[in-house]
Amino acid sequence: MKIEVAFTKSQPLPCNCILLLRTSYTQQFEDELYSTWPLDIPKGWTFSVAEEGWSGEFVWFFYLYNLNKRKGRMHAPVLVLRDSLKRESGTKVHHANIQAAKAVADIIRTTLGPRSMLKMLLDASGGIVVTNDGNAILRELDLAHPAAKSMIELSRTQDEEVGDGTTSVIVLGGEMLHVAEAFIEKSYHPTVICRAYSKALEDAIAVLDKIAVSIDVNDRPAMLGLVKSCIGTKFTSQFGDLIADLAIDATSTVGVDLGQGLREVDIKKYIKVEKVPGSQLEDSKVLKGVMFNKDVVAPGKMKRKILNPRIILLDCPVEYKKGENQTNAELVREEDWEVLLKMEEEFIENMCVQILKFKPDLVITEKGLSDLACHYLSKAGVSAIRRLRKTDNNRIAKACGATIVNRPDELQESDVGTGAGLFEVKKIGDEFFAFIVDCKDPKACTVLLRGASKDLLNEVERNLQDAMSVARNILKNPKLLPGGGATELTVSAALKQKSSSIEGIEKWPYEAAAVAFEAIPRTLAQNCGVNVIRTMTALQGKHANGENAWIGIDGNTGEITDMKERKIWDAYNVKAQTFKTAIESACMLLRIDDIVSGIKKKQAPGAQGPSKPKIETEADADSEQILPD
Numbered sequence: 001m002k003i004e005v006a007f008t009k010s011q012p013l014p015c016n017c018i019l020l021l022r023t024s025y026t027q028q029f030e031d032e033l034y035s036t037w038p039l040d041i042p043k044g045w046t047f048s049v050a051e052e053g054w055s056g057e058f059v060w061f062f063y064l065y066n067l068n069k070r071k072g073r074m075h076a077p078v079l080v081l082r083d084s085l086k087r088e089s090g091t092k093v094h095h096a097n098i099q100a101a102k103a104v105a106d107i108i109r110t111t112l113g114p115r116s117m118l119k120m121l122l123d124a125s126g127g128i129v130v131t132n133d134g135n136a137i138l139r140e141l142d143l144a145h146p147a148a149k150s151m152i153e154l155s156r157t158q159d160e161e162v163g164d165g166t167t168s169v170i171v172l173g174g175e176m177l178h179v180a181e182a183f184i185e186k187s188y189h190p191t192v193i194c195r196a197y198s199k200a201l202e203d204a205i206a207v208l209d210k211i212a213v214s215i216d217v218n219d220r221p222a223m224l225g226l227v228k229s230c231i232g233t234k235f236t237s238q239f240g241d242l243i244a245d246l247a248i249d250a251t252s253t254v255g256v257d258l259g260q261g262l263r264e265v266d267i268k269k270y271i272k273v274e275k276v277p278g279s280q281l282e283d284s285k286v287l288k289g290v291m292f293n294k295d296v297v298a299p300g301k302m303k304r305k306i307l308n309p310r311i312i313l314l315d316c317p318v319e320y321k322k323g324e325n326q327t328n329a330e331l332v333r334e335e336d337w338e339v340l341l342k343m344e345e346e347f348i349e350n351m352c353v354q355i356l357k358f359k360p361d362l363v364i365t366e367k368g369l370s371d372l373a374c375h376y377l378s379k380a381g382v383s384a385i386r387r388l389r390k391t392d393n394n395r396i397a398k399a400c401g402a403t404i405v406n407r408p409d410e411l412q413e414s415d416v417g418t419g420a421g422l423f424e425v426k427k428i429g430d431e432f433f434a435f436i437v438d439c440k441d442p443k444a445c446t447v448l449l450r451g452a453s454k455d456l457l458n459e460v461e462r463n464l465q466d467a468m469s470v471a472r473n474i475l476k477n478p479k480l481l482p483g484g485g486a487t488e489l490t491v492s493a494a495l496k497q498k499s500s501s502i503e504g505i506e507k508w509p510y511e512a513a514a515v516a517f518e519a520i521p522r523t524l525a526q527n528c529g530v531n532v533i534r535t536m537t538a539l540q541g542k543h544a545n546g547e548n549a550w551i552g553i554d555g556n557t558g559e560i561t562d563m564k565e566r567k568i569w570d571a572y573n574v575k576a577q578t579f580k581t582a583i584e585s586a587c588m589l590l591r592i593d594d595i596v597s598g599i600k601k602k603q604a605p606g607a608q609g610p611s612k613p614k615i616e617t618e619a620d621a622d623s624e625q626i627l628p629d
Contacts, residue, residue: 089594094184097147097589098177104143104151105174108134112167113524113555130455133462134167135159146597147589154585158577163267163469164230165578168520172578175519176586179512184590188509194587196509201583203498204491204517205576211490211549212479212572223248223474229483229568230470231463239281243460246447247467249286253445254398255475265472269391270398270444273464275457276428279450284460289399289437291446292392294385295425296434297369301378304425309361311417311436313397313404318351318363318386319370320344345372352376354408358416362423366393383423385434396436398444470571479572482563484552485521485539487575492517493543513583521553528558535560 088096110117111132121129121140129140138152154173155166180193215222227244254270257263274291296302331337352373355363362383369386377384397404402417421438447464451457474480481487495514502510518536525535535553538560542548550563563569 085596087594087596091184093593093595094190094590095181096145096595097592098181098184100145100147101151101174101177101586101589104138104148105170107141108137108167109171109523110527111137112171112520113527115527115529115555117527128455129458131459131462133466134170136462138166138170146595147592150585150589154581158581161581162473162571162574162577164466164473164571165574169578169581171519171523172516173582173585175516176513176582177589179516180509180586180590183509183512188505190590190593192505193509193590196506197513197583197587199502199506200495200510200513201579203495204579207491207494208481208487208572208576208579211487212481215474215478215480217475217478220248223471225567226474226480226569226571227467227470230571230574231467239460242282242284243464243467246284246286246464247471250445250447251468251471251475253286253288254443256443263475265475267465267468267472270395271447271468272392272395272445273447273449273461274433275449275451275454275461276431276433277451277454277457278429281449281451281456281460283450285448287435287437287446287448288442289420289435289439289446290392290395290444291433291435291437291448292388293431294388294434295432297374297384297386298378302383303361303381304383306361306383306423307421308418309420309423309436310359311362311364311396311400311402311420311423312355312358312360312411312415313393313402313417314363314365314408315367315390315393315404315406316365316408317367317369318348318355318365318373318384318408319368320347348372349376351408352380354411356380356382358411358413360416364388364393364396366390395444395446399439399442400436401441470574473571473573477571477573481570481572481575482550482552483568483570484554484561484563484566485524486550486552486563487570488517488520489539489543489552490549491579493540524553524555525558528553528555530558 108119111119111134116132118130118132119137121131121137123129123140129136131137135155135158138155141152143149143152151170151173154169158164158166158169176197180197183193184190215226217223224241224244227247228240231240231243250271251265251267254267255263255265272290272292274293296304329340331340348370349372356377360382362385363377364385366388367386369384374384393404396402397417399420400417401419403415405411405415419440419442420436421440422435424435424437426433426435449457449460449464451460482490492514495517496511499507499511499514518540521539522532522536525532535558539551539553542551542560551560552563552568553559554561554566554568
């Protein structure tokens with residue numbers, strides 16, 4: 001659509017103009033025309049817009065074919081972005097990112113602390129999830145804004161690194177961005193804010209090192225108290241003693257000393273949580289070995305219970321080798337068919353002979369096991385299990401000391417696992433489960449969870465994973481920090497005190513970062529239902545002199561108390577990772593000043609909208625540039 005703009009004064013302007021309009025004509029249009037016109041238009045010129053049968057509201061854009069005064073020739077517009085792109089830039093992007101991060105933080109803010117609320121989530125398949133685990137909640141959300149998706153990644157990263165603090169990192173990260181918004185409005189450069197935040201992070205970690213205390217990992221009562229305090233915020237806190245026992249037993253089983261004070265505890269690889277509905281939660285236990293949902297290949301011919309079994313683990317099929325490509329065989333005589341069958345039988349018999357010469361009691365393979373091989377093994381009194389998951393096979397190898405072999409002819413005596421005390425197949429409910437337990441020195445284990453319903457078992461599993469992560473963090477770095485927001489208040493007071501010695505423009509963002517750390521104790525007070533202003537004022541007064549580092553808020557009662565007396569702790573690794581992830585992510589989002597996103601719109605077959613390209617202008621960089629449809 002072309003709209004002619006006629007200017008009326010003593011003379012017409014020395015240029016031509018074609019306008020694309022997306023807003024109705026207003027006084028603002030006249031002002032913007034004066035501000036964006038490339039030539040000098042004297043104030044006082046009037047103009048009229050002739051709309052040729054056009055209706056609707058449109059935002060205006062210009063095609064300017066103007067006379068360049070310096071070069072004396074006409075210039076066509078430069079098309080930079082496709083007409084299917086949407087671009088936002090400048091402070092508008094900063095405000096949008098901050099608002100998105102705050103929205104995500106507000107969603108899970110009420111799930112922090114022992115008096116937290118639960119969230120009921122409906123997934124795409126119609127299933128219901130009831131939990132207060134921050135990572136589990138955010139994982140189910142389908143968000144559109146890129147900054148909101150980035151905040152969800154924070155929770156996932158926190159869960160993968162330390163397994164706890166998934167809610168705290170979102171709340172703290174959102175607060176860091178919230179206090180930065182005031183400086184963005186005052187035209188502070190994001191780099192200045194990020195530099196101040198980085199200094200605050202370094203000083204905060206130094207404060208953590210100063211107030212941290214060591215713990216003896218062999219002191220089981222102290223470890224139990226620590227794990228219980230860390231999972232006291234969970235829905236299953238009434239089963240804290242049981243979950244803490246399970247977590248410590250499991251992590252202690254799979255821990256490996258690497259020397260030089262280093263310890264490896266791989267809970268994802270070598271600890272499996274098996275959920276079996278039925279019975280009571282108190283019947284849950286940690287097995288000194290491995291459990292998996294399998295039965296022997298031939299239940300009527302193979303033994304289901306073996307004491308001190310010799311176990312061989314294979315990563316190859318015990319059956320006739322199939323060709324990689326399609327093979328055609330032409331048989332001339334009837335006897336040729338018998339020859340083929342004889343070749344297959346001899347091949348499988350040879351494999352079984354190589355296995356049986358080591359006198360195993362149990363053979364487990366990740367691949368298939370033919371009926372003929374099953375016959376040879378059962379005839380020799382050997383039980384067999386086929387098509388086991390690789391992860392389960394690795395756990396069995398760690399538990400009984402066996403080595404997984406790729407070919408039977410490569411078997412050696414050292415590959416046979418002899419560390420297991422019992423192999424047994426049991427029927428629980430409608431399923432058969434194989435147990436390889438009573439291992440001498442297992443470096444892998446299974447946690448058997450029993451409960452009334454699947455929903456309860458799923459929530460217990462999530463809480464158990466958090467508890468095992470806490471125990472792992474303590475085993476790797478045996479340092480503790482006060483819980484109940486005491487650590488954040490101590491860090492906040494220390495940073496406020498140091499901010500007075502900082503010179504330059506970074507002083508104010510640094511002090512704002514110190515204030516942002518108070519979001520954790522403030523949220524705990526809100527979720528307890530106490531008077532937030534009075535509680536925070538009292539806590540700030542006790543931490544002002546820097547001597548009461550262990551004074552915090554009891555998340556159950558809302559009382560201000562000494563965390564040492566209540567034995568409310570946090571793991572050093574969790575708290576340090578929370579601070580690092582929250583501040584670094586806030587800096588990353590603050591440094592984003594441009595978002596270009598593609599817009600795909602579906603049109604009816606044969607429908608073609610007007611092609612109106614995007615023109616890059618020298619307008620204010622903060623403006624949103626959207627192409628007309």
